[in-house]
Amino acid sequence: MLPGLSDESVAEQLAGRLIATVREPLLIGGHVMPVGATVGLAFCPLDACEPAALLAAADSAMYAAKRAGKNCYRRAQGA
Secondary structure (H helix, E strand, O other), X not given: OOOOOOOXXXXXXXHHXXXXXXOOOEEEOOEEEOOOOOEEEOOXXXXXXXXXXXXXXXXXXXXXXXXXXXXXXXXXXXX
16 A cells, blocks of 8 residues: 555556565575566555455556466556
8 A cells, every 4th residue: 555645656666676676586495486566556446445446446557467478567457
């Protein structure tokens, strides 16, 4: 949750930066371990405002991103 955002594009930029940062492989015990992140974004009031519904919209968007190939983000499609 990112309360108080004045612009949805800020959340999209943060999602992109988070994904890029997390994608850096880890070196554990001499082995390179690939890591990834997939993010779903939902916005109040566009997608929902009640917390459970907002999380459900973000979760649905995350699974859409996973179907699109992972290591990306997707926005919810609106209520």
